[in-house]
Amino acid sequence: MKKRTFLKLSSALLATPVMSPLAQLVPGEKLKNWAGNYTYSTDRLYSAKSIEQVQELVKKYAKLKVLGSRHCFNGIADSTNNFISLADMNQVVALDEKARMVTVDANMRYGQLAPYLDGKGYALHNLASLPHISVAGACATATHGSGVKNGNLSTAVAGLELVTADGELKKLSRDKDGDTFRAAVVNLGALGVVTKVTLDIQPTFMVRQDVYENLPLDQLNDHFEAIMSGGYSVSLFTDWQKKRINEVWIKRRVEEGSKIEAKPEYFGASLATKNLHPITEISAENCTEQMGVPGPWYERLPHFKMGFTPSSGKELQSEYFVPRKNAVDAILAVEQLRDHISPHLLISELRTIEADDLWMSMAYKQPSLAIHFTWKQDWASVSKVLPMIEKALEPFGPRPHWGKLFTLSAPKLQSRYEKLTDFKKLVKEYDPQGKFRNAFLDSTIYGS
Structure with a gap:
C-alpha cells in the first residue's frame, strides 16, 4: 500500500x-x-x-x-x-512479573511490544527477521526467527482469547486446555477473531551481531550443526551461486561480565568489515547494528529496524520447512536448481527452528530447517520455479510457510499434518457455518 x-x-x-x-x-x-x-x-x-x-x-x-x-x-x-x-486494539493489557507473562491486544506489533518489555526488564525468547508484524498474525501462521534451541514465535503463547462464530468469547490457556490450546495457537485464522494473546517472557538480555562473508558451501557437509549452533540465532544468506553462502549472520547473547571476540574466520568465511544488507546491492542502513556492537535483544534479533522498510519492499516470498536431520541434503538439492532459481531471486535465507507441539505449526514434532526465498516480484516466473523446488524437496516432506507462496497440492500439504483431521473438527465446533473460511482455507485445508 x-x-x-x-x-x-x-x-x-x-x-x-x-x-x-x-x-x-x-x-x-x-x-x-x-x-x-x-x-x-x-x-x-x-x-x-x-x-x-x-x-x-x-x-x-x-x-x-x-x-x-x-x-x-x-x-x-x-x-x-x-x-x-483491530488496528486500535494494540495495547499491553497486563504484565504479570511473578508469572513472567505479558498479555497484549491482538494487533500489538512486536516492534511496539519489545521496547516496552525491555524497559520493564524483560524480553521475548525470539523475534522474526522484521518487527513490523502483529503478535496474533505471526502466531496464527507459526512465523519464526532462528536458533537451534528456539521455537517459533507461537511457542511463547501461554494463553489467548478469541471470539468464535456465534460471538462467544473463549479463553484458552496452555495449562488448562491441552489439545484445544495446541490446536488453537497456530489457527490460520480459521477459529475466530483472536483479541488477546498472553506470551511467556524472560529477563532482558543483550546481543551482539557479527557477520561473515563467503562461507564455502562444502563446509555444510561436515559442520552444519556447528555452524548453525555458533550463536543464539544464526542465519545463512545465499544466492545459490559460486558454491558458497554469501553471508552468515551470528547473533550471540552477551552475558554481564563476559567478553566475546569475533574470530577473523568462521568455517572458512571472513569477518565482514562493515554493516551489510542480506541483499548485497542494498544499503545496510535499514538493518540492525552489526560489527559486534552489543545492544538490546530487540535491536539485534530482527534483521531490520522497526522504523524502516523491511527487506527489499517490492518482492515475493516463499519458504519450506524440512526436518533438520535432512538439512544438508535439502540444501544441496535446492542448490542443484541454482540456474533456474537465481534469475528470479533477490536472496535466500536458511534458518533453524526447534520442534514444537502446536498442531498446525510447520515445526510440529520436528526440529526444522527453513529454506526461505525472497523473489523479484514476477509471479509468472516464480510460479514456474516453485514446483521445481517442491519436487526437489519432496523426499524430505516439505511444509510450506502458511503465509507465503507455494504450489504444493492440497493432498500433499494435508498429508504433512497428522493432526489435521482433529484440527478440522475443532474448526467445525468453533465455526460450524464457515464464517471464517475463505478461498485459501477451502483450497488448502479442505481441498482435494
Missing part, C-alpha cells in the same frame, strides 16, 4: 464509527498487502475498538476475516465479503 493510502486508512480507522465500511473513505484504491503483490477481494473494512465491538461485528456478518498487518503474500487473510480491523 502506498504511504498516502496507509495514512488515509490509518486516519479512517481512528475516526470512523464501528459500523462504517472504512475503505469507502479511500475511494478508487484497493487494499493490498505490504509488498503490493496481493490485492484483497473486498473494500468493506470495519473497525473494532473493543471486544464488544468485535462480538457485534461477528454476530452481524455471515462471512468475515481479520485484516492484520498485511504481511502475508497469499490469500490466507483474504475475504470476498467483509474485513474487520
